[in-house]
Amino acid sequence: MFPFFKKKNGDEVIKTGKDTTISSAELIGDSQDIPEEDTVSTELSFHPKWKLSKEKEYVFRFLNNDLTPLKPNQISLAGVDLTQEDNSINVTAFLRNSLSKAIKIEKVEIILLDETKTILARKEFDLGELDEIPPKSSRPWMFIFEKETWETDEIPNEGWSLAFNIGSAQPHRLDLEQSWQDSLPAEEKEKLEKLVSTLPKLKKKEFNLMPIQTRMLEDGKITSTVLFRNGNPTSIKIKHLPLELVDGDQDIIAKGAFPMEDFEIKANTSKPWTFIFPAEMVNKQEPNFSKCIVRPIHKHKS
CATH class of the missing domain: 2.60.40 (Immunoglobulin-like)
Structure with missing residues (x-):
């Protein structure tokens, strides 16, 4: 399900993507938490149906432990690894939830950005497939962008990020x-x-x-x-x-x-x-x- 992650010298894994963060109110219209702490560390949570080798579990735990803590009432996409094939871009990332309750996200467009925030690819994903994201947790997932979703063939190896297209998650509104x-x-x-x-x-x-x-x-x-x-x-x-x-x-x-x-x-x-x-x-x-x-x-x- 996942590629071999890029590594530095020895066995240290490289995280090649950046993180993007939004408020839970923006994405799911919910921000009920009254902050009791300044930051929230998210625990690793695998999908109930996943069966990973001990080696891959270790890699994900290592990466998760190195993530920057979130603020209360936030949802984040933390980019981990990107591989480009002839007809797809395969992006591994953590979907993170800093709320003190489980959340479930349905269909939403996710965009792949380069370091200058230029859109490289866009696709609507049914995040209901991730099941509920437990309170204060990080859930790894692979986001596959087929070639018809690309907006360029020039895909960087580092400095990229995934982001929610908030406009696709909410109805068009007056501002x-x-x-x-x-x-x-x-x-x-x-x-x-x-x-x-x-x-x-x-x-x-x-x-x-x-x-x-x-x-x-x-x-x-x-x-x-x-x-x-x-x-x-x-x-x-x-x-x-x-x-x-x-x-x-x-x-x-x-x-x-x-x-x-x-x-x-x-x-x-x-x-x-x-x-x-x-x-x-x-x-x-x-x-x-x-x-x-x-x-x-x-x-x-x-």
Whole structure:
């Protein structure tokens, strides 16, 4: 079931992967533990049906004893070993649970990353096959990425990591900037949440902008509230955004560039923001606000 692990001089085993950690609330919506300790060491736990040789048990115990303790209410993927074959990448890792109760994870997408966090492969795994992960324990498993799940053929031998694609584990949701969270009335938040939940599902890696309210003010300015929709497994940050506003007649009625100060749209979320086009940026005095489009302005190479 497992390859021979890479070794240094003598019999010392090399752990070639890195660890990734998330809160249990992010993955399974549960973080009931009231921390009684600063860190949690996880005990080795084999799947009940596994039958391993004493040598492999020893290797796993050695590796587990060397893992960094977790904080309370965390779930971790600790990368151990990676081998690449013609049609698969076989990754051995510990799934770790720092909660004081057993957890069971069902289907979730797991991504293989390189040292720069570039995605190398992605696949949905049914982690129900691991059975329940006991309290404060580490369970070794092999994650097999078939060739059709790869995004590159260049797979590093070291510095890689496995990570949960949180977006695939949870429904697409509304995310509000703190200023909106503090000032928006509860009924307006509910309207936005309902809108986000009823919109067509985004494709993997899809990112788009959708205007939800556009109007002209008495002083000639146009305001447009836009929903940034991120279907990617990772967050997207925007520092500067040139935009143009197109009305129902397909006329560009306003355009401008907006500083965003590292505006972040988290993985698998939709986030609203309001843009104000000053009167001098407005090109049409009586726009047709039906079916408006807001789109980034891309610079074309000459």
